Amino acid sequence: MTLACVDIGSTFTKAALVDPATGHLLATAQAPTTLDDVVTGVLAATAGFPEAPVVACSSAGGGLRLAVVGYEQLISAEAGHRAALSAGARVVHVAAGLLDADRLDALRAAEPDVVLLVGGTDGGEASVLRANAAVLASSAPVQGPSASARVLGGSGVLPRSVPVVLAGNVAVRDEVAAVLRDGGLPVHEADNVLPDIGRLAPESARTAIRAVFLEHVIGGGRLSTDPGLRSWVRAVTPDAVLEGVTVLARVLAPERVSVVVLDVGGATTDVYCVPDPDAEQATLGREAVGVPARRRTVEGDLGVSWSVEALRAAAVAEGLGEPGDDPLDLGEAAATVALRRHLRAEAGYGPGGASARSAGLVVLSGGVFRHADRAAVDRVLTRVAADAGGAGSVLAGTPVIVDRSYVLAAIGLLAAEHPHAAAALARDLLGSRQQVIPPVG
Template sequence: MSSVACVDIGSTWTKAALVGLPAGELLATAQAPTDATDVVRGVLAATAGFPAAPVVACSSAGGGLRLAVVGYEELISAEAGHRAALSAGARVVHVAAGRLTGEGLARLAAAQPDVVLLVGGTDGGEASVLRHNAAVLAASAPLQGRPPPGSRPERATGGEEGALRLSVPVVLAGNAAVRDEVAAVLRAGGVPVSATDNVLPDIGRLAPEPARAAIRGVFLRHVIGGPRLSTDPRLRAWVRTVTPDAVLAGVGVLAAARSGLPAPGVAVVDVGGATTDVYCVPDPDAEQSTLGREAVGVPAARRTVEGDLGVAVSVGALRAAAAAEDVPLVGDDPLDLGVAAATIALRRHLRAEAVYGPDGAGARGSGLVVLSGGVFRHAEPAALAAAAARVAADRGGAGGVLADATVVVDRRYVLAAAGLLADGHAAAAAGLAAALSGAEVLSPPAGR
């Protein structure tokens, strides 16, 4: 095998990169519109000009995985589950806390999730709410004639007229003391269950990684492997992970390549049609010198995924968010939309980073900031430099990320490809990441 086609299936566009092995030369890039009726068509169109090569892919088509969180208490269990969902690259469409009622189940069903993350209680702690919610979800899934996992909720007929039938898989990540019991209740109701470790094993200790892995597995089995995106079996063979996971891995590769530099931290802002994602791998020395005791266990690589900030599928929600955040947004110019999405996403990312301590380096301490996404890739250099200056001038917090950093644009979209190759072809992934060192540099605004 002398080359591999790395493909990112987005909600609007499908991007492909032909990468030479083993060194990671970027041989060609291409893109095609994503076909919402069958995403395989977009993959075939994007790779049509490439020589025969195996395909590895990531996907955020359809806005990625729609996930609802059902927890015990809003500021503890539900928030822990919410963070775990974000770290898995899911789009969180609903968060519920406390005992599910008929009205609560109706709101949950109205959000049309692809999967429910069921959490509640620390290990060995309160378990009655978790048991109750599992029973409600089990009762909402019909045993006979149940539609495939991931299908949209319907209303039952006959003796249970008006009862909601929510037929989606559940990731169970609550109190470990009752995990087997709760999983058995769900399975008895016909609910597909992935049981994993508690996201909140003890008060103040968040452990999202097992839930994140389980959510990713559900995505691959029920969304990629299901009929919603394509019935073509090649899709499941190609797709390895969700796009935010692939990009985060690529950001890690890039940060490792910069480890010997004076300011090795990296931040990436990726504006898409449905979501805007922010990633950061801080300088570990700078961050550890400022973090407080309460931030022990901070993950080395972090991201936030904003499912309401996109320049196509989510543009209506983006406008509402811009108004709420007092971010100027006039007209339908794609680059103007991209600036608004990047600004709001960076503000939210910094607010999320505050959980690790007010003085943590995080994205603010990055020596390199990468702008990614079609609105930046296709902009003229002068317009792009002006757009970066607008983000850097933001006084709502976003400007602090770009203030002392070198800002570049990922014109050839190599980070997702680098992430897809990170495990099996480490040298090729490193070669791709190194290509960003020659990317277009956007001069910071005067006075910064």
């Protein structure tokens, strides 16, 4: 038996043929993503694997757009933001405090696929969570004969009903969920993302967000009306990749190092970090929101094709060039800016936020690295490593591997049902000596 592990990306659909008994990578293939119906692209990418069942992840069509609504900006909304990133979502809006007409309009304008509603520690403040639920439930007129057709809206309405993941104060969870459902909004209940000050608990919300993605984005017909898609897709792509990075970190656990993955894509650039668990444990509880056990930042303005103009502007804003110039290799620009931003985000975690700077392994992914020759990758690494005090602090002196076969998503897809195969595939990635670039700096 073999499995076709497929990532349906914004530009290309990548397939890896894997033996789930051994974890051996047997073949790879790719085809352009067909956004009018992504199933066509999947069939093209797997045409050489006709007998293999498909398991897939997807970031096509922008992936999963999520808005956070929280009690206040610095703690509950930030906790929701961190939980959403760990779930593989692209956070398009964060609202804090009571939802008034202006905030509701801003939420509507962000066009989220899902709203993550948070607020209060368990047994703590509940008035804002109650009030925001009531606003969401009553903010839109009914479209059609049933209340299930309600949508969010202020002065206007979204084109579809927006599901809510409820992950706030559990003392009022049933009450708040009932208010939302009475307003016609689909609700997925989860444990509190911030059950106590300093303790971030994103996993239950992560599971609920994944369920929303599968039910409403994949199952909702936006990417394809073919029922095969729903049977294939297990997760949003960054969620699968983060799981793959976690497996990689477990394989490296005896070395007790932090793993950083830099994935430069056509539409976004993602940075993932799974810290050394021993070092992480020593710093937990020292910051009001809590330190995520697995970290991810996603930059929607740092793609090398779909958002290239925004990438150039971001590079200029970081002092890497002048307006009107095109001073940097695009991969270099995306890598430098994304790593700088990730480090700034980690700085907000307090004492537990130094994991990326102390990385013991960096994995490069995305077409800009996978399809480049060794010399071209070395040039990018050398330039990024020269960014002293910024992105260079992640790369300087750190072993670097290029995921040329793009197996991190496949490792994540295998992890739940075929953990031994996932670990074997991760070991193969680490053992591919021809892919290892000597330390830079």
